[in-house]
Amino acid sequence: MxxxxxxxxxxxxxxxxxxxxxxxxxxxxxxxxxxxxxxxxxxxxxxxxxxxxxxxxxxxxxxxxxxxxxxxxxxxxxxxxxxxxxxxxxxxxxxxxxxxxxxxxxxxxxxxxxxxxxxxxTRDQWFLGTRFKDEQPLSFQKKIASFDQETFIDKYTVRSFDLDHYHHMNNAMYANLIHLVADRLSLLPLTNLEIHYLRQAKINDVISLYYHEDEQNIYITGKDDAHQIIFSSLIEKT
The missing domain is CATH 3.10.129.10 (Hotdog Thioesterase)
Structure with a gap:
């Protein structure tokens, strides 16, 4: 089949x-x-x-x-x-x-x-069917590394146009913050990106953006006022 x-x-x-x-x-x-x-x-x-x-x-x-x-x-x-x-x-x-x-x-x-x-x-599974392809084109990092030494880049205040119908920042909009940092650091265009969403941002939340780099990857992280991670992201160097 x-x-x-x-x-x-x-x-x-x-x-x-x-x-x-x-x-x-x-x-x-x-x-x-x-x-x-x-x-x-x-x-x-x-x-x-x-x-x-x-x-x-x-x-x-x-x-x-x-x-x-x-x-x-x-x-x-x-x-x-x-x-x-x-x-x-x-x-x-x-x-x-x-x-x-x-x-x-x-x-x-x-x-x-x-x-x-x-x-x-919830652990109650929602049945989606069984007749779909089983090809997995990419794999995720189990966890994106965090670092004590990061470079602060900028702050962003969440606006009403960033929100989805759950009244949280739309998941795609976080990529705009990563784009902002990548532009500042002359990293564009981006050909790959992995984002992990750890906390939900709401209207008027202030997200501080940080940058770190090693030999293989570039890391861009968003944190709240309590320095808790809202999102972490990884860009593989190509």
Missing amino acids: EKLEATRTYWLTTNDFDEGNYLKPAAVLNYFQDIASWHAECLKAGYSHLLAANKIWILLKNKFVLYEHPDFFSRVKLSTWPLTTEKIYYPRAYQMKNDDGKIVGEGMSLWAIINLNTQMV
Whole structure:
């Protein structure tokens, strides 16, 4: 039996590209989020279905690799499929192709389900089906390293336009903060990025942005006023 995937075609818009005509990291993650949400609705596991059961999805990790940047005003075909649920974790894979059918990018996300009554991750699994591809294009770091010696770059105050319908900072918007730091350090364009979401940022929260670098990787971290990590990210040097 053929293993399934969900596919949609997207026209990339001017807002998806930076001043160098490179696809923004936030645009990549926004398209991942869009097709994942659409596919979850198709599987009766979307926002409305979970909310009816007093549950919501929460995104724990995101990762993408671009093998080449799509052209300005081009069209991409984005595919996604859920992988086998791992206890409380729901991994999902992504693949991006250009009009010629060439794979130009791949990605992964890792989700869990929160019970709104307890505000805790639930162990009750939500069935997504079994007929999907089992190909995992990328793997996550178990944990992104943290460092005592980091360089402070800037602060960002969360605005209303950063929020999603849960009144938290939209997961794709964190990539804009990473983009800001990468731009300051002349690291653009980014061809890969992994983000781990550790705490939720809300309106008027101030996120302090820090940078660290070693021989293999670049680390960009966002922290709150108590110096607790909101998100950590890793960019592999290429």
